[in-house]
Amino acid sequence: MKSFQINGTAVSPAVDFNLETRVLELSGYSRPENVRDFYFPLIQWLDELNTVQMKNLSMNVSIEPFAFKFKFIYFNSSSAKFIYDIIIMLNGFQKEGFPIKIYWFYDSDDDELREAGEELSDMANVPFFYVETKRESSTDK
Amino acid sequence: MGEVEVASEELLRHFGPLSYEEIGFLLNKMAALLDKRGMNITIRKKVYAAMVESLENIYKHQDHISDDVAYLPKFSLLVNAQSLSLFISNSILNHKVNLLKSKLDKVNSLDKDGLKDLYKNTILSGNVSPKGGAGLGIINIAKVSENKINYTFTAINDKYSYFTLNVLISLNNTK
Numbered sequence: 001m002k003s004f005q006i007n008g009t010a011v012s013p014a015v016d017f018n019l020e021t022r023v024l025e026l027s028g029y030s031r032p033e034n035v036r037d038f039y040f041p042l043i044q045w046l047d048e049l050n051t052v053q054m055k056n057l058s059m060n061v062s063i064e065p066f067a068f069k070f071k072f073i074y075f076n077s078s079s080a081k082f083i084y085d086i087i088i089m090l091n092g093f094q095k096e097g098f099p100i101k102i103y104w105f106y107d108s109d110d111d112e113l114r115e116a117g118e119e120l121s122d123m124a125n126v127p128f129f130y131v132e133t134k135r136e137s138s139t140d141k
Numbered sequence: 142m143g144e145v146e147v148a149s150e151e152l153l154r155h156f157g158p159l160s161y162e163e164i165g166f167l168l169n170k171m172a173a174l175l176d177k178r179g180m181n182i183t184i185r186k187k188v189y190a191a192m193v194e195s196l197e198n199i200y201k202h203q204d205h206i207s208d209d210v211a212y213l214p215k216f217s218l219l220v221n222a223q224s225l226s227l228f229i230s231n232s233i234l235n236h237k238v239n240l241l242k243s244k245l246d247k248v249n250s251l252d253k254d255g256l257k258d259l260y261k262n263t264i265l266s267g268n269v270s271p272k273g274g275a276g277l278g279i280i281n282i283a284k285v286s287e288n289k290i291n292y293t294f295t296a297i298n299d300k301y302s303y304f305t306l307n308v309l310i311s312l313n314n315t316k
Contacts, residue, residue, distance in 0.1 A: 031193055076281075112285070
């Protein structure tokens, strides 16, 4: 299994699923034209990762914890459903014994993004770790 | 106390079929225009979200009328001292009007917490199609606007109506 990267665009998030650092990250804007086509490969990759981890666990190989970092600037309502599905999936992994912590990054000026994280955490019944960041530039959309 | 009529200035307009690229173009233009006017990031993000949801809605769900240019999609962004106002119009099949109207009336009847609950329940119900659907976009618009959504349906003929959505984003504070 290999790490998985996709460059971000003005409409789709950057994906950096790194097996070496054990950090899985989604960042930027999410309003892809075809949201299913964008998110489906990510969900498949995560599923494969869990399969590998479960195999290790069954062979008594210790598995290292992972971190999933959501660093969205914006996501539209079509993306919300898929983000929710990923969170539910990660929660399932944790229950099976694959430790993975969820971090939700938001800009200090963006209460709505923090609230969006709280809503998803609440809906999926999974705790998030919140990370407040400071915007670097005023020209961000 | 009566509302005082305030003159509005049109910042941005689009008329005609809407492509996915055009939506990006309009969003960039909006961000640059509002930035130039010194509007803060919170306002810009609200307008951005309302534009994405409403314009993508046109892009994904519009019902075309092939032979009448008067009823092509239309978008405009206006500003006055109190608010930013978005007008988004598109043609829609008459048989879809009642369902859309009931979704709009539903979100207009709810306060902030009610909208949050509706948003959650809509996602949890699993009735969200890959296109969005189920009114999640409308709920999002109502959440960012923090004002009631105005709308009109004007009958074009026995098959189609022209739907106009008006979203207000207040400039002074959040209610």
